[in-house]
Amino acid sequence: MKKVLFMLVAAVCSLAATATDYTGRLTVAINGEGTQQGTTISINENGGKYDLSLNNFKLISGDDVMGVGNISLTGVEATEAFGIKTIKFDAPIIITEGNDPEITWVGPLLEEVPLKLVADFDKSVLSVSIDIDMMESLEQIINVKFVGSAGGLKGDMNDDNKIDIVDVNAIINKILGL
Numbered sequence: 098m099k100k101v102l103f104m105l106v107a108a109v110c111s112l113a114a115t116a117t118d119y120t121g122r123l124t125v126a127i128n129g130e131g132t133q134q135g136t137t138i139s140i141n142e143n144g145g146k147y148d149l150s151l152n153n154f155k156l157i158s159g160d161d162v163m164g165v166g167n168i169s170l171t172g173v174e175a176t177e178a179f180g181i182k183t184i185k186f187d188a189p190i191i192i193t194e195g196n197d198p199e200i201t202w203v204g205p206l207l208e209e210v211p212l213k214l215v216a217d218f219d220k221s222v223l224s225v226s227i228d229i230d231m232m233e234s235l236e237q238i239i240n241v242k243f244v245g246s247a248g249g250l251k252g253d254m255n256d257d258n259k260i261d262i263v264d265v266n267a268i269i270n271k272i273l274g275l
Contacts, residue, residue: 116141119223121245125156127237132157138225138243140218146172147184149216149225151243153195154204166192166204168227170214184216207234221247 116139123136134157141148151168168190175182190212192204204210213228227241 117218117220117223117247119218119243119245119247121223121243123151124242126240127156130158136243136245138223138245140216140223143172145174147175147182148172149184149214151225153197153200154192155195155200162200164195164197164200164202164204166195166202168192168204168212181217181219184214184218186212186214188212207231223247 118137118139120135120137122133124131124133134155136151136154139148139150139152141150147170149170154165154168156163156165170184170186170190173184173186175184177183188211189209192207192210194202194205211230213230214225216223216225218224223243223245225241225243227239227243229239229241231237231239
């Protein structure tokens with residue numbers, strides 16, 4: 098009986114929180130001047146709500162690197178249309194210190210940061226747009242764009258570990274909004 102109860106609890110816990118890491122290109126523009134860098138954004142589903150995290154966010158200009166910190170949203174709701182989930186967030190946040198002790202993280206010094214975020218995602222692709230209006234305090238408008246993919250076989254829409262006509266049709270239907 099204990100073994101059955103343990104298995105049931107373990108199964109329920111595994112369903113309660115699922116995380117996906119999306120790796121891709123992050124473009125950061127400050128007052129129109131842009132740079133690109135590789136990074137990972139994680140989305141965690143937990144009880145029908147989502148946590149989104151961009152950890153160790155940095156501003157890079159040539160050889161100069163400024164550590165900003167961790168941008169995290171917790172318990173945000175998403176809408177879904179045609180298999181694509183969308184998170185919309187518009188509120189001040191506190192940027193926390195990044196994970197690398199060798200970097201000086203300036204984000205925590207900023208107190209509340211006005212953040213507008215839109216994230217569109219499914220199990221394999223994530224697109225994020227972040228706008229941070231710091232004109233009053235730093236005279237900067239920061240625009241961040243990210244496009245990335247989750248690990249695994251790209252294009253395998255039905256998780257059968259092969260790319261075939263079924264996957265092509267699913268991609269076409271997604272593009273056409275069917």
